[in-house]
Amino acid sequence: MIKVKKRKFLLLPGDGVGPEVVGEVKKIIQWFNSNKSLDFEMEEGLAGGASYDKHGTPITDEVFYKALECEAVILGAVGGPKWDNLEFSKKPERALLKLRKELKLFANLRPAICFKQLVDASTLKPEIVSGLDIMIVRELTGGIYFGEPRGIKPIDNGERKGINTHTYTTSEIQRVARVAFDLAKKRKNKVTSCEKSNVMEAGLLWREEVELLHDKEFKDVQLNHMLADNCAMQLLRNPKQFDVIVTDNLFGDMLSDQASMLTGSLGLLPSASLGAKNKDGKIRAMYEPIHGSAPDIAGKGIANPIATILSFAMALKYSLDLVKESDALEKAVQTVLDEKLRTKDILSPGMKEVSTSEMGDAIISKLQ
């Protein structure tokens, strides 16, 4: 008998609302195993402040090696005021940075979709955001967050100097641009590449390398270049002009947060971080909601689990190629929203308020 290899997810609930929202994904994994005869296996580990409290480090080697071995990591969120004053290397966020760097998760995919049922939750006019569907591809392992030299050092006049270095190489730019072009081909076939080539050499290189790759391999995809500050403005003025946006780590951090707010709630938006292939040809990947640990609502059972559930749907699609199951899960979320169920963050008059776990249960009931 052929032994089927189990597909293993590593769940890292993290801090704050992380365990609450990842708990709903656990229920969904169990549902798929029982009802669709899928062979998912779950392992769980500590990350962030929870790991620091137990082990004195934001992520242990043991958990890190599990992350290397699994099919995909599903992360809740890390951080919170309790750990704000720790030294930099012990901060919860270091767990994330280590996973991103060591798993070589160089492409962060953040869809900004405005669900038609929630168009009123956006601060923008309905006609500007209704039907919005943008994918932001952010470079995740290079640029100013990782460049050397970095640090804070004293200088001659008694002042201090803070230093960070922004660098990119041809291959770093082209591999993330390739992800963006490939995605665009499955969408509306349009890529907007953003940088600051008017004032930064690394930005100029970014523009040139994206253009070179486009001309060599992706002539059939429409490409335009935009300065990152203009992109920030255009995202508010006319966000539906975009299909796929590709940009560096720093600008991507900001533009994707901005784009997420077009849709009304942080609690709805998933993300995927894709990396280099491992020795079996599998892409390493981590999936997480874009929101943080929401310490202000942690433990109250009111966090919105949809972003994390949709992150799991992305894992089904991008890591396991289970497109049908992924679509079914996304559709279940839409149906629950159609039926006017809302967690507190997206509640509006005429809707029914549900808790985190009631939302998870309702989504599972639509999978039946």
Ligand code: NAD
């Ligand atoms: P946050 O995303 O945690 O919260 C911002 C606001 O959105 C809060 O009002 C919160 O209640 C609300 N919110 C967030 N997620 C929600 C959900 N699922 N359902 C309902 N409401 C939700 O951002 P913050 O307050 O700036 O950061 C809190 C902590 O999280 C900080 O320690 C920060 O460093 C950390 N953080 C972690 C990540 C991550 O793990 N990837 C990302 C961002 C922030």
